[in-house]
Amino acid sequence: MMDHTEASWKNENVISQLRNSIDNVAEAMGQAQSNPTAQAIQRVQNTVHQADSALQNAWTKSEHAEPIQRLEEQLNYSKKQLEQLKRNK
Template structure:
């Protein structure tokens, strides 16, 4: 595999991992909103923190590309929804 293809694949993987992490955080927030017990709220905060680390890694790896910024915005919205519960 040549270097350019290998780099493109790695960059795609970074976005996929970030997307999955943001989706996991969104799902945890939905669960916390439908059943706002402390355990679910804490789990949602943990998922958001994980997604934020994924965001940081993606930005370091790829820069502020449009897909990363969109996922970062989605994550910020999830955090705000969760803060309303806590």
């Protein structure tokens, strides 16, 4: 059985992993917007895929919905930016 401290640490870790994944999307998006090459757009798509996996993991393993919802909104915004970037390419 998991004690409260361990459960809290795991919640924080899952949310931190999600936050890091979404930060990676934002970084890749910034680079792609500055230099919209096919390779840069592919990098954004790859980081979005990784962030989607981290998001599903967070929903499965975390008890705290509010930070996950905020991060999911950020990810959805990045997905819209990606679609716009691909249309403008």
